[in-house]
Amino acid sequence: MSAPARHDVQWHMLTVVGADRPGIVAKLTEALFRGGCNLGEASMARLGGNFCIMLMVEGVNAVTLEQQVRPVTDALGLRLHLDSIHGKLHQHVEPNVQITVYGADRPGIVAQATAALAAAGFDILDLYTDVGGTVERPIYIMLIDGYVTEGVAVIERAITPLRASGIEIRVTALDTLIG
Amino acid sequence: MAVLELLQYPDPRLKQVSAPVTAFDAVLQSFLADLEATMRAGPGSVGIAAPQVNHFFRIAIVDVSSKPKIPQHGCLRLINPEIVQRAGEVKGREGCMSVPDYTGTVLRAQSLRVRAQDADGQWREFECEGYEARAVQHEIDHLDGLLFLDRVISPRHDLFRRNR
Numbered sequence: 001m002s003a004p005a006r007h008d009v010q011w012h013m014l015t016v017v018g019a020d021r022p023g024i025v026a027k028l029t030e031a032l033f034r035g036g037c038n039l040g041e042a043s044m045a046r047l048g049g050n051f052c053i054m055l056m057v058e059g060v061n062a063v064t065l066e067q068q069v070r071p072v073t074d075a076l077g078l079r080l081h082l083d084s085i086h087g088k089l090h091q092h093v094e095p096n097v098q099i100t101v102y103g104a105d106r107p108g109i110v111a112q113a114t115a116a117l118a119a120a121g122f123d124i125l126d127l128y129t130d131v132g133g134t135v136e137r138p139i140y141i142m143l144i145d146g147y148v149t150e151g152v153a154v155i156e157r158a159i160t161p162l163r164a165s166g167i168e169i170r171v172t173a174l175d176t177l178i179g
Numbered sequence: 180m181a182v183l184e185l186l187q188y189p190d191p192r193l194k195q196v197s198a199p200v201t202a203f204d205a206v207l208q209s210f211l212a213d214l215e216a217t218m219r220a221g222p223g224s225v226g227i228a229a230p231q232v233n234h235f236f237r238i239a240i241v242d243v244s245s246k247p248k249i250p251q252h253g254c255l256r257l258i259n260p261e262i263v264q265r266a267g268e269v270k271g272r273e274g275c276m277s278v279p280d281y282t283g284t285v286l287r288a289q290s291l292r293v294r295a296q297d298a299d300g301q302w303r304e305f306e307c308e309g310y311e312a313r314a315v316q317h318e319i320d321h322l323d324g325l326l327f328l329d330r331v332i333s334p335r336h337d338l339f340r341r342n343r
Contacts, residue, residue, distance in 0.1 A: 045335075090280050128335055175246070176272040176282050177310065179226035179317040179327075 011040060011058045012065055013085045018078030020051035027072050032057060035068035040089050051078070056087065095125050095145035096174050097152055099159075103167040105131055105138035112162055113142065113169065120158035122148045145174070180216040183232040188278050194324040197228075197235040200258050203300035207238075211256055211298055215240050221276045226314040228321030231277050239318035243311045251311045260295035260319050262288075263304070271313050273327040283331035287313045 016028065025044065032039065040056030057065060062084055073080040101113050110129065117124070126145040133139035148155055152173045159169045186193055200207065210229075218227035218240055225245065229238040242254040267289025274282040290308040293315055297303055307315050317327060 092280055092282075094274075094282060174272055175310070176274050177226075177313055177317060178221065178224045178274045178276060179228075179241075179314055179321075 009058050009088065010061075011056050011085050011087055012062055013083045013087075014053075014055045014057050014065070014069065015081040015083075016051070016053050016055075016069075016073055016078050017081075018051055018073075018076065020046050020049055021076070024051050024076060024078070025053070027076065028053070028055075028069065031068050031072045032065075035064070036060060037065065037068070056085075056089075093123070093125055093147055094176055096147055097122070097145070097155060098172045098174050099142075099144040099146070099155070100170040100172075101140075101142040101144070101167060103140060105133070105140040109140050109167060110142060112165070113159070113167065116158045116162055117144075117146070117155065120148065120154050121150060122146050122155060122158075180212045182220045183213050183217045183234075185217065185221070185231055185276055186233055187276075188326060188328070190277075192233060192235075193230060193277055193321070193326060195230065195235060196324045197230050197237045197322045200236050200238060200296070203258075203296070203298065207258075208298060210234065211238070211240070214238065215242075215254070215256075218242070224276055225310075226318045227276070228318045230321050230324075237322045239315075239322065241311065241314045241318055243314055246310060249310050250308055252305055252307070255295075255305060255315070256298055257293065257295035257315070257318070258297065258300075260293050260315070260322070262291050262316070262319060263294050264292040266290050269309075269313075270332070271310075273313070273317060275317070275327055277321075278326060278328060281328075283327060284333075285313075285317075285327050285330045286332060287316045291315065293319075 037057050037059040042053060042055040044053040062082055066082055069080060103109060124144055124146045129142040131138050131140055152171055155171050162169055214227055214229060214232060217232055218224050225243045226241040229236050237259045239257045239260060243249065243251045244253050265288035268286050269289045270284055270286055272282055273285045289312065291312045292304055292306050294302060294304045
């Protein structure tokens with residue numbers, strides 16, 4: 001039997017950042033589980049050696065939630081940030097375009113690429129960037145999934161001027177198979 | 180024709196292995212019509228397998244003809260299908276009528292040869308590639324109790340699983 005759907009859920013966004021080490025997720029979620037919390041969508045990344053997580057949590061009020069988590073984050077030397085949010089589950093938007101951007105690292109790649117995309121009506125749903133190459137010759141890599149109503153051709157036109165500045169940009173239409 | 184009720188995960192019945200079809204009779208013809216109607220009632224669906232409608236026999240339908248400009252065979256009714264040859268490996272995004280509100284990236288063979296019986300029990304073979312090949316693999320997985328969730332790879336880094 002599934003639990004009846006609840007429409008009055010107050011979600012909180014729990015953000016935790018700090019020096020990475022093994023076991024952080026286990027300790028955080030153990031405290032939340034013991035405190036009667038329920039988890040929703042979450043995303044964890046290791047950025048520059050830092051542990052970063054954004055976690056949807058519900059089940060208790062913000063004060064109680066902080067009381068549950070603060071001892072864990074303090075003990076691990078992590079920064080904690082809490083917001084009550086209007087969001088809810090089952091709000092996915094299916095991306096229909098994937099964009100890959102890369103080039104010799106220099107200031108402004110993200111700003112220029114995303115400005116062109118925004119002007120073309122592109123909605124970023126997922127963005128991931130990294131710096132590879134060597135310390136002497138770094139390369140910047142950005143992967144974006146998003147949605148655009150007008151289709152790939154509009155995006156292609158919007159990003160063409162960027163290619164002249166030495167940025168490689170590949171636009172791929174995504175077609176999700178439903179079976 | 181009737182639109183049948185779809186099982187949705189976490190219904191455990193979706194994880195069971197289906198049995199071969201042995202009777203190619205009027206009951207089968209009628210079921211195929213209902214299965215196809217159910218597939219067409221699902222928005223954007225390009226395939227369906229019998230276990231998705233609580234019928235645990237090795238029957239799948241694939242029809243990617245709604246997608247423009249791709250190689251395809253029209254509406255494929257695959258009974259007791261077997262993939263006898265596969266080549267290449269490609270990533271693609273998949274969802275499923277039995278797994279609402281979630282999509283993921285799955286590696287599939289780029290092309291394949293599938294051997295299956297038709298509605299009259301005649302064995303036939305089809306060479307499929309790309310999107311159609313993906314749909315065939317997705318549906319045959321259902322017959323073995325596998326969902327695309329069993330094959331999802333990391334969306335962020337597209338990590339390949341090590342073969343064990």
